[in-house]
Amino acid sequence: xxxxxxxxxxxxxxxxxxxxxxxxxxxxxxxxxxxxxxxxxxxxxxxxxxxxxxxxxxxxxxxxxxxxxxxxxxxxxxxxxxxxxxxxxxxxxxxxxxxxxxxxxxxxxxxxxxxxxxxxxxxxxxxxxxxxxxxxxxxxxxxxxxxxxxxxxxxxxxxxxxxxxxxxxxxxxxxxxxxxxxxxxxxxxxxxxxxxxxxxxxxxxxxxxxxxxxxxxxxxxxxxxxxxxxxxxxxxxxxxxxxxxxxxxxxxxxxxxxxxxxxxxxxxxxxxxxxxxxxxxxxxxxxxxxxxxxxxxxxxxxxxxxxxxxxxxxxxxxxxxxxxxxxxxxxxxxxxxxxxxxxxxxxxxxxxxxxxxxxxxxxxxxxxxxxxxxxxxxxxxxxxxxxxxxxxxxxxxxxxxxxxxxxxxxxxxxxxxxxxxxxxxxxxxxxxxxxxxxxxxxx
Amino acid sequence: xxxxxxxxxxxxxxxxxxxxxxxxxxxxxxxxxxxxxxxxxxxxxxxxxxxxxxxxxxxxxxxxxxxxxxxxxxxxxxxxxxxxxxxxxxxxxxxxxxxxxxxxxxxxxxxxxxxxxxxxxxxxxxxxxxxxxxxxxxxxxxxxxxxxxxxxxxxxxxxxxxxxxxxxxxxxxxxxxxxxxxxxxxxxxxxxxxxxxxxxxxxxxxxxxxxxxxxxxxxxxxxxxxxxxxxxxxxxxxxxxxxxxxxxxxxxxxxxxxxxxxxxxxxxxxxxxxxxxxxxxxxxxxxxxxxxxxxxxxxxxxxxxxxxxxxxxxxxxxxxxxxxxxxxxxxxxxxxxxxxxxxxxxxxxxxxxxxxxx
Numbered sequence: 072x073x074x075x076x077x078x079x080x081x082x083x084x085x086x087x088x089x090x091x092x093x094x095x096x097x098x099x100x101x102x103x104x105x106x107x108x109x110x111x112x113x114x115x116x117x118x119x120x121x122x123x124x125x126x127x128x129x130x131x132x133x134x135x136x137x138x139x140x141x142x143x144x145x146x147x148x149x150x151x152x153x154x155x156x157x158x159x160x161x162x163x164x165x166x167x168x169x170x171x172x173x174x175x176x177x178x179x180x181x182x183x184x185x186x187x188x189x190x191x192x193x194x195x196x197x198x199x200x201x202x203x204x205x206x207x208x209x210x211x212x213x214x215x216x217x218x219x220x221x222x223x224x225x226x227x228x229x230x231x232x233x234x235x236x237x238x239x240x241x242x243x244x245x246x247x248x249x250x251x252x253x254x255x256x257x258x259x260x261x262x263x264x265x266x267x268x269x270x271x272x273x274x275x276x277x278x279x280x281x282x283x284x285x286x287x288x289x290x291x292x293x294x295x296x297x298x299x300x301x302x303x304x305x306x307x308x309x310x311x312x313x314x315x316x317x318x319x320x321x322x323x324x325x326x327x328x329x330x331x332x333x334x335x336x337x338x339x340x341x342x343x344x345x346x347x348x349x350x351x352x353x354x355x356x357x358x359x360x361x362x363x364x365x366x367x368x369x370x371x372x373x374x375x376x377x378x379x380x381x382x383x384x385x386x387x388x389x390x391x392x393x394x395x396x397x398x399x400x401x402x403x404x405x406x407x408x409x410x411x412x413x414x415x416x417x418x419x420x421x422x423x424x425x426x427x428x429x430x431x432x433x434x435x436x437x438x439x440x441x442x443x444x445x446x447x448x449x450x451x452x453x454x455x456x457x458x459x460x461x462x463x464x465x466x467x468x469x470x471x472x473x474x475x476x477x478x479x480x481x482x483x484x485x486x487x488x489x490x491x492x493x494x495x496x497x498x499x500x501x502x503x504x505x506x507x508x509x510x511x512x513x514x
Numbered sequence: 515x516x517x518x519x520x521x522x523x524x525x526x527x528x529x530x531x532x533x534x535x536x537x538x539x540x541x542x543x544x545x546x547x548x549x550x551x552x553x554x555x556x557x558x559x560x561x562x563x564x565x566x567x568x569x570x571x572x573x574x575x576x577x578x579x580x581x582x583x584x585x586x587x588x589x590x591x592x593x594x595x596x597x598x599x600x601x602x603x604x605x606x607x608x609x610x611x612x613x614x615x616x617x618x619x620x621x622x623x624x625x626x627x628x629x630x631x632x633x634x635x636x637x638x639x640x641x642x643x644x645x646x647x648x649x650x651x652x653x654x655x656x657x658x659x660x661x662x663x664x665x666x667x668x669x670x671x672x673x674x675x676x677x678x679x680x681x682x683x684x685x686x687x688x689x690x691x692x693x694x695x696x697x698x699x700x701x702x703x704x705x706x707x708x709x710x711x712x713x714x715x716x717x718x719x720x721x722x723x724x725x726x727x728x729x730x731x732x733x734x735x736x737x738x739x740x741x742x743x744x745x746x747x748x749x750x751x752x753x754x755x756x757x758x759x760x761x762x763x764x765x766x767x768x769x770x771x772x773x774x775x776x777x778x779x780x781x782x783x784x785x786x787x788x789x790x791x792x793x794x795x796x797x798x799x800x801x802x803x804x805x806x807x808x809x810x811x812x813x814x815x816x817x818x819x820x821x822x823x824x825x826x827x828x829x830x831x832x833x834x835x836x837x838x839x840x841x842x843x844x845x846x847x848x849x850x851x852x853x854x855x856x857x858x859x860x861x862x863x864x865x866x867x868x869x870x871x872x
Contacts, residue, residue: 164582
């Protein structure tokens, strides 16, 4: 039983981590493609249209990877988490079914038209199909975050005698306090990924002295979108989320921030430190006094409950994992803002394309938004453990009762093998598309 | 309310099988009959703009099943654990085969992905037939031995097969001679269906050959259907029970045979789309007849200790189902609109290069 739960959790964690590498780019990128296409319609400069078409190729490849790795996500609710599906399906089934009906059809129908239909449709309609693809991908994110938010902060439900959750208020699912901050935070974060990818490839072109015209356009667009998005991730959306966590999951908040003891006169913010689970304290810490209290409650001396005040039974399952995931996310987010700010300053001084260190940094920063997004997602998920539905349903009570550990291990290994292959192929093809660069339309 | 969602689900499932069915069929044709690069191009172009959206129907079916019949979703997905995960792997393999083949021009690379696409399509068609066989045959709910349930009455687990390969064994497997029979019907029917789609969408040199292939396969299909009807009694002692109670249900078997008959007569029609309509009718009729014969069961129980899973004991709470109705109707209308737009833009036959570069 223990083994099985472990493999089930590893399988879900592995498949969702891999899956989310793709939609986080496509959601942000779809907005940027719409922007390029819109600029083309306004300025009639072919470069913008060629840029839109180039990114569409990257988008299509990522979208295909997102779709094929997304189908297992839905299936796993039934295959590996049958008990959870049985008990909560009447509620989260709503948002998941809506995702299929409202967003996947929209995306897949119009992506085909967007890829194949430029000549058939003309530029204006082509723009519209691109916009609908964007709308579909953002709707998809919204409905997934709505599902996730219900698990973090259940609303509009009633629990029957047999343990089943039934829906009593449909609109509550969408007015959930947890939902909007998470959604906006997540979308801003996916725009960060897309901007960094666009800027990184632009820098690559400039530094490599090829496709320089596109290189400049990509770097410029990337850093403008990037600065706005990285600021939005921190404020107001990140701030709103932190306030939600402290309000509804105070024990999670304490673990995230690394606060073991409640301190009189306000809590310090931990910049660096290592959770020591044996002695229930933080080792080697560097901290700034009272800042956390201020950020959380706008009062320098507000009390923040430490982890040690809560019953160990409700502590997050993996406190160090949660603490590190959160601090990596916040740390990277701060670096993103700094780098984008420096790039924007150089852009206004008209020196950006010659400032080598920024271009190199932008290029090498490419994997880090992915890491920040992943650790952000881990923060949310590890923060909820040991619960599937916060405070109501334990993870250990959600696994499939009849599937044995051997089967789960077998499929876990299968997924690892298959996804390694997919990842390799993806990098190969993406590298090829990037190396070839945008195709220039000639008249 | 349960009945409404049941009809929705079955309709969506049928749409999925008809749409993604021709993709699988095209894959099987690709595996066995595409000899030249031009043939291969014709086949992949015929499904190029559509297969992605077709696959979305599967996700939508899964979503609606999860939402409307969560207990069934939980029980069947965990019970059919191994084949479902393998179906996932095959779907992934098939999709990347299609997506990646054209990205690098190298003989070995292309051959690998051609085979991946073809073999995965063949196995998927086989698996879907086998799945239907499992649903008709039923499973040992509650994993009962000697009248005692080892699990809650609606849970079960099936291994891929057991040594007897018999649908009457006490320890059933996913694969036995009955489910294999339905699997083969799936392969043959979808091959015909896919070939009809290719003929409909392209002016390929392959079309003449495909017409004669279809003609031969029609006889195989007819023979298989008759055999399966004969052995149906072994699985379901009263196969016509529902049809006797509700005579209007005979319309479904009639549609099946009309479709099959039409397939034999297809040569007399001048237009190429007709064959596809008949193979769609056959699939629609076949699936709905099967569904009608086991209604209101969703998954029959092979033991007497635990009751069958039916649409009534598996459905979600009525408030949820009622609210779902509102958004579902809006969504479904939108989906139909998208499909009309998509099929209008890509209407008619494709030329050698499809509708543009991919």
